[in-house]
Amino acid sequence: MKWQDKRVLVTGAGGFIGSHLVDELLNKGAEITAFVHYNARSDWGMLEERYNKRIPNLKVIAGDITDSLFVKKAVSGKEYVFHLAALVGIPYSYAAPESYINTNIKGTLNIMQACLDAGVDRVVHTSTSEVYGSAQYTPIDEKHPLQAQSPYSASKIGADKIAESFYCSFGLPITTIRPFNTFGPRQSTRAVIPTIITQALTANFIKLGSLTPVRDLTFVADTVQGFIKFAESPKTIGKTINIGSGHGVSIGELAALIIKKVNPNASIICDNERIRPDKSEVMQLICDNRWAKDLAGWEPQYSLQDGLSLTIDWMKEHISSYKTGHYTV
Numbered sequence: 001m002k003w004q005d006k007r008v009l010v011t012g013a014g015g016f017i018g019s020h021l022v023d024e025l026l027n028k029g030a031e032i033t034a035f036v037h038y039n040a041r042s043d044w045g046m047l048e049e050r051y052n053k054r055i056p057n058l059k060v061i062a063g064d065i066t067d068s069l070f071v072k073k074a075v076s077g078k079e080y081v082f083h084l085a086a087l088v089g090i091p092y093s094y095a096a097p098e099s100y101i102n103t104n105i106k107g108t109l110n111i112m113q114a115c116l117d118a119g120v121d122r123v124v125h126t127s128t129s130e131v132y133g134s135a136q137y138t139p140i141d142e143k144h145p146l147q148a149q150s151p152y153s154a155s156k157i158g159a160d161k162i163a164e165s166f167y168c169s170f171g172l173p174i175t176t177i178r179p180f181n182t183f184g185p186r187q188s189t190r191a192v193i194p195t196i197i198t199q200a201l202t203a204n205f206i207k208l209g210s211l212t213p214v215r216d217l218t219f220v221a222d223t224v225q226g227f228i229k230f231a232e233s234p235k236t237i238g239k240t241i242n243i244g245s246g247h248g249v250s251i252g253e254l255a256a257l258i259i260k261k262v263n264p265n266a267s268i269i270c271d272n273e274r275i276r277p278d279k280s281e282v283m284q285l286i287c288d289n290r291w292a293k294d295l296a297g298w299e300p301q302y303s304l305q306d307g308l309s310l311t312i313d314w315m316k317e318h319i320s321s322y323k324t325g326h327y328t329v
Contacts, residue, residue: 001232002029003025003028003029003030003228004028004029004030005029005030005031006030006031006079006080007030007031007033007077007078007079007080008025008030008031008032008033008078008079008080008081008082009032009033009035009074009075009078009080009081009082010022010025010032010033010034010035010081010082010084011035011065011074011081011082011083011084011085011111012035012036012083012084012085012086012126013032013034013035013036013045013047013060013084014034014036014037014043014044014045014046014047014048015045015046015084015085015088016046016182016184016186016187016188016191016220017084017126017179017182017220017223017224017227018034018046018082018084018085019045019046019047019050019186020184020186020220020221020223020224021082021084021224021227021228022034022047022051022058023050023224024224024225024228025228026055026057026058028228029057030057030080031057032057032058032059033059033060033061033074033078034047034051034058034059034060034061035061035063035065035074035085036060036061036062037062037063037064037085038062038063038064039062042062044060044062046186047060061074064107065085065103065107065108065110065111066102066103066106066107066110067110068110068113068114071107071110071111071114072110072113072114072117072118074114075111075114075115075117075118075120076114076118077118078118078120079120079121079122080120080121080122080123080124080231081111081115081120081122081123081124082123082124082126082227082231083108083111083123083124083125083126084126085103085107085111086103086104086107086126086156086159087099087100087103087104087152087155088128088152088190089152089190089328090130090150090152090153090276090280091190091276092152092190093150093151093152093155094150094151094277094280097151097155100151100152100154100155101151101155101158103155104152104155104156104158104159105155105158105159105162107159108125108158108159108162108163109162111123111125112125112162112163112166112172112174113166115166115172115174116166116170116172120173121173122173122174122175122231122237123163123172123173123174123175124174124175124176124177124227124230124231125159125160125163125174125175125176125177126176126177126179127156127159127160127176127177127178127179127240128153128156128178128179129178129179129180129181129216129242129244129285129287130149130150130152130153130156130282130285131146131147131148131153131156131157131160131178132144132145132146132147132282132285133145133146133147133148133149133153133282134147134149134281134282134283134284135283135284135285135286138248138284138286139246139286139287139288139289140242140285140286140287140288141242141288141290141291142178142239142240142241142242142288142291146160149279149280149281149282150276150280153282160176160240163176164176164240167237167238168238173237173238174237174238175230175231175236175237175238175239175240175241176239176240176241177226177227177230177240177241177243178240178241178242178243179218179223179226179243179244180215180216180217180218180242180243180244180245180285180286180287181215181216181217181218181244181285182217182218182219182220182223183217183218183219183220183307183308183311184219184220184221184307184310184311184314185220185310185311185314185315185318186220186314187220187311188328189322189323189328190328192208192215192251192254193217193254193258193308193311194311194315194322195208195328196208196254196255196258196259197258197262197311197312197315198315198319198322198324199266199324200258200259200262200263200266201262201263201315201316201319201324202319202324203266203324204263204265204266204267205266205267205268205269206255206259206266206267206268206269207269207270207271207274208251208255208268208269208270208271208274209251209270209271209272209273209274209275209276210251210275210276210281211250211251211252211255211268211270212250212251212252212283213250213251213281213282213283213284214248214249214250214251214283214284214285214286215248215249215250215251215254215285216244216245216246216247216248216285216286216287217245217249217254217304217307218243218244218245218287218300218307219300219302219304219306219307219310219311221301221302222243222245222300222301222302223243225298225301226243226292226296226298229292229296229297229298230292230295230296230298232296233295233296233297235295235296236295236296239291239295241291241292241295241296242287242288242289242291242292243287243289243292243298244285244286244287244289244300245287245289245300245304246286246287246288246289246300247286247304248284248285248286249304252268255268257304257305257308258308258312261308261309261312262312
């Protein structure tokens with residue numbers, strides 16, 4: 001499939017994965033409308049420094065996906081919609097659960113209804129591996145039960161089911177992509193890898209919560225290729241499909257890898273503020289990615305070591321943009 005001049009909307013375009021997706025779609029010649037969250041500073045998030053001058057094929061709009069009228073105008077005339085806008089981060093969902101319901105569920109409903117009304121060709125909706133909760137078996141395939149172990153994961157389960165219902169009820173051509181833990185340049189310290197790297201770059205101690213949870217880590221360039229391949233493949237319509245490396249690493253092992261690369265003198269300190277409630281912590285997430293390969297020809301191209309090296313290099317150059325002594329929820 002050729003993306004040249006395709007009319008594409010990316011919601012959440014100012015975010016970590018969204019900004020990388022915008023980069024790749026622009027490289028392919030698509031005509032992009034980047035939907036970022038409105039703020040009084042006119043800040044475009046991760047697009048700010050990259051596209052603060054007018055460039056061909058990119059229009060940035062600022063709004064809120066909970067506003068159905070604004071969403072309807074944003075979707076109008078688009079052929080492809082990539083829906084990434086969401087409130088993410090588990091700890092903040094303990095403090096503000098209603099915000100997650102409004103943004104993740106109501107916002108997704110607005111996107112799906114607008115896409116149905118506009119007759120878009122394809123919709124790719126973003127899920128998360130957190131909807132699986134602690135694994136009942138590994139690797140986790142798409143048939144694994146869904147378990148809401150945090151308000152965040154509950155809101156994403158709701159959003160996924162809204163998307164599914166629009167396919168089943170109205171035939172909306174939608175694919176749900178379910179990334180496991182994506183990492184890479186531009187990621188905030190709400191995620192564990194930037195948390196470890198930024199602390200290791202600026203101090204000889206690293207504050208972490210539990211070291212025993214296991215995560216499946218995928219470099220952002222691979223995740224972005226998943227979005228694009230899923231949008232291109234007719235076999236993925238109506239499906240929810242995992243994206244992940246297929247390999248697990250504990251937080252303790254991950255921290256040791258990063259410390260070795262960044263600051264061998266650093267040591268780990270347990271910070272009780274960062275420990276999640278026992279029943280909310282997801283202990284093991286390892287992806288079964290066979291369906292992604294079978295339906296869309298997707299396979300990860302970056303190893304964990306290579307991805308970490310690229311991420312560390314980027315964060316060294318941008319360390320001043322991080323609040324390194326602050327615990328970001």
